[in-house]
Amino acid sequence: MKERAVCILIxxxxxxxxxxxxxxxxxxxxxxTPETLR
Structure with missing residues (x-):
């Protein structure tokens, strides 16, 4: 999940x-939640 979130953010x-x-x-x-991604 972390890799996916970072890719989407970039x-x-x-x-x-x-x-x-x-x-x-x-x-x-x-x-x-946004705090999780922060």
Missing amino acids: ETKDDYPSTWSAIKAIAPKIGC
Whole structure:
């Protein structure tokens, strides 16, 4: 799961104004909380 989350974050982080906003958007898609990804 960690590898998948990191890959998604790297691919999409430029679409968001900050890393944290990208994390908040991605977390529900992979079934975890933003704090888990942080």
